[in-house]
Amino acid sequence: xxxxxxxxxxxxxxxxxxxxxxxxxxxxxxxxxxxxxxxxxxxxxxxxxxxxxxxxxxxxxxxxxxxxxxxxxxxxxxxxxxxxxxxxxxxxxxxxxxxxxxxxxxxxxxxxxxxxxxxxxxxxxxxxxxxxxxxxxxxxxxxxxxxxxxxxxxxxxxxxxxxxxxxxxxxxxxxxxxxxxxxxxxxxxxxxxxxxxxxxxxxxxxxxxxxxxxxxxxxxxxxxxxxxxxxxxxxxxxxxxxxxxxxxxxxxxxxxxxxxxxxxxxxxxxxxxxxxxxxxxxxxxxxxxxxxxxxxxxxxxxxxxxxxxxxxxxxxxxxxxxxxxxxxxxxxxxxxxxxxxxxxxxxxxxxxxxxxxxxxxxxxxxxxxxxxxxxxxxxxxxxxxxxxxxxxxxxxxxxxxxxxxxxxxxxxxxxxxxxxxxxxxxxxxxxxxxxxxxxxxx
Amino acid sequence: xxxxxxxxxxxxxxxxxxxxxxxxxxxxxxxxxxxxxxxxxxxxxxxxxxxxxxxxxxxxxxxxxxxxxxxxxxxxxxxxxxxxxxxxxxxxxxxxxxxxxxxxxxxxxxxxxxxxxxxxxxxxxxxxxxxxxxxxxxxxxxxxxxxxxxxxxxxxxxxx
Numbered sequence: 001x002x003x004x005x006x007x008x009x010x011x012x013x014x015x016x017x018x019x020x021x022x023x024x025x026x027x028x029x030x031x032x033x034x035x036x037x038x039x040x041x042x043x044x045x046x047x048x049x050x051x052x053x054x055x056x057x058x059x060x061x062x063x064x065x066x067x068x069x070x071x072x073x074x075x076x077x078x079x080x081x082x083x084x085x086x087x088x089x090x091x092x093x094x095x096x097x098x099x100x101x102x103x104x105x106x107x108x109x110x111x112x113x114x115x116x117x118x119x120x121x122x123x124x125x126x127x128x129x130x131x132x133x134x135x136x137x138x139x140x141x142x143x144x145x146x147x148x149x150x151x152x153x154x155x156x157x158x159x160x161x162x163x164x165x166x167x168x169x170x171x172x173x174x175x176x177x178x179x180x181x182x183x184x185x186x187x188x189x190x191x192x193x194x195x196x197x198x199x200x201x202x203x204x205x206x207x208x209x210x211x212x213x214x215x216x217x218x219x220x221x222x223x224x225x226x227x228x229x230x231x232x233x234x235x236x237x238x239x240x241x242x243x244x245x246x247x248x249x250x251x252x253x254x255x256x257x258x259x260x261x262x263x264x265x266x267x268x269x270x271x272x273x274x275x276x277x278x279x280x281x282x283x284x285x286x287x288x289x290x291x292x293x294x295x296x297x298x299x300x301x302x303x304x305x306x307x308x309x310x311x312x313x314x315x316x317x318x319x320x321x322x323x324x325x326x327x328x329x330x331x332x333x334x335x336x337x338x339x340x341x342x343x344x345x346x347x348x349x350x351x352x353x354x355x356x357x358x359x360x361x362x363x364x365x366x367x368x369x370x371x372x373x374x375x376x377x378x379x380x381x382x383x384x385x386x387x388x389x390x391x392x393x394x395x396x397x398x399x400x401x402x403x404x405x406x407x408x409x410x411x412x413x414x415x416x417x418x419x420x421x422x423x424x425x426x427x428x429x430x431x432x433x434x435x436x437x438x439x440x441x442x
Numbered sequence: 443x444x445x446x447x448x449x450x451x452x453x454x455x456x457x458x459x460x461x462x463x464x465x466x467x468x469x470x471x472x473x474x475x476x477x478x479x480x481x482x483x484x485x486x487x488x489x490x491x492x493x494x495x496x497x498x499x500x501x502x503x504x505x506x507x508x509x510x511x512x513x514x515x516x517x518x519x520x521x522x523x524x525x526x527x528x529x530x531x532x533x534x535x536x537x538x539x540x541x542x543x544x545x546x547x548x549x550x551x552x553x554x555x556x557x558x559x560x561x562x563x564x565x566x567x568x569x570x571x572x573x574x575x576x577x578x579x580x581x582x583x584x585x586x587x588x589x590x591x592x593x594x595x596x597x598x599x600x601x602x
Binding site for chain 2: 176179180182183184186197198201202203204206207208347348349350351352353354364367368369370371372434435436437
């Protein structure tokens with residue numbers, strides 16, 4: 001660039017910090033729209049976001065930030081989990097002692113364990129709430145069917161990751177919860193016994209099971225989940241951003257794939273480089289873009305109002321706030337409540353009652369009526385229904401609004417199912433005492 | 443050579459070398475994937491377990507006086523002797539794998555309230571089947587051997 005003769009060593013030295021800075025960050029802090037755009041798409045960590053995002057996606061009362069909270073909890077769990085791995089040993093003779101060491105000798109040991117435990121419980125709850133949000137706003141409708149399926153997969157993986165982690169402290173709670181939990185798996189038809197044997201590596205919960213659960217918990221499941229989360233996020237972009245109610249002047253992504261335009265259905269379909277006459281606006285409005293290739297926010301010209309805002313700073317600030325609130329919440333809970341640690345494992349004396357982790361207590365409650373139907377039959381049907389939902393419910397409409405009137409039936413069914421499951425969990429958690437007999441918590 | 447006019451079927455599906463080869467390679471790729479998954483599952487299925495053995499000695503018949511019902515907690519069985527008949531009944535609840543305790547009427551499970559009679563038949567609770575009876579044999583050294591891999595019918599006693 002500059003003339004070689006003018007470059008003195010001194011100048012090189014004084015320019016060093018600036019040169020290093022600019023080699024890392026391509027853009028100064030943005031002050032123009034061009035800067036805002038290029039900051040978003042030239043930064044590796046930001047480029048998963050679109051340059052502009054629809055205002056509706058930023059409304060806290062639409063998403064409640066649940067997907068983000070779940071992701072940030074996953075992040076907190078990964079960090080605290082790796083730190084805990086520095087001290088943990090997956091051995092029946094050492095695991096419990098290491099728990100005591102975390103409590104007694106390791107600096108911040110008890111605090112990290114609290115964070116990990118409470119974030120794990122929180123993630124199960126938040127992922128479930130996220131699923132409820134997506135259902136109740138009809139966000140699984142085309143073109144987002146497959147992302148819903150990925151989400152259900154992530155929900156199941158979250159449960160499994162939490163379940164495998166439950167055994168690791170090797171205390172009475174862990175041992176008997178996993179004994180009960182894996183016995184439920186044993187009721188699966190055809191391969192039930194084999195699945196249980198494969199999971200435990202033995203006929204009973206013991207050293208092999210501890211090692212297997214550890215490997216699943218710290219390597220297999222987090223890797224699968226990371227990949228699925230990446231695809232889940234990527235699909236949000238490719239499916240046209242977050243779901244939102246259709247607008248008057250909306251450019252329907254579905255319309256692009258249809259070569260025959262349907263002028264009656266409100267906004268007319270535009271084919272690439274072919275400006276569409278906009279009947280409803282009264283005036284002629286033009287839509288430009290490569291809509292045939294890219295779904296989502298598009299450049300609009302003419303009198304069509306642009307309801308999107310730049311991701312920098314609007315979206316990033318919102319995400320930062322959600323992250324800070326999530327971290328603050330986990331920290332706060334971890335300061336005030338210690339993760340439970342019971343007596344060391346005694347394989348001869350189950351506690352009475354022996355309870356599975358709370359999110360499986362609904363299952364355990366059903367299992368106390370019928371082992372097969374409660375433990376395998378009904379849960380499988382529920383999961384199957386969730387997976388098939390977007391392919392069964394093909395009715396468009398009612399997308400992007402909470403409790404839409406058009407979706408009254410679907411929403412009522414879902415809420416009924418959710419309440420039944422939650423009710424069973426509450427009964428199993430609070431109303432079941434010794435011998436699984438009905439007790440009053442008061 | 444006389445050029446035959448291709449029939450409509452021939453026109454629709456001409457079987458080219460390219461098509462056969464891609465079909466074959468697709469088939470072998472899928473096959474390899476299936477074999478890979480299968481062998482990985484075979485790998486993680488243990489051939490030897492490191493926990494408690496399923497065949498073990500429980501002492502001499504004389505150690506159990508007639509009328510005795512002695513629970514061997516670590517082995518998760520209950521040794522029963524009536525007269526000169528003996529049996530080994532599992533104490534692992536068939537419901538969800540908790541350990542059943544001996545009660546006056548037989549066995550009862552603390553986890554979900556399943557109850558069994560003296561022979562291990564279900565009398566109450568969610569347990570789906572009776573407590574298994576295991577085969578007893580007399581080893582050459584005069585000790586009783588329990589084989590937890592072999593279940594026998596309820597009420598099949600071993601004569602000592």
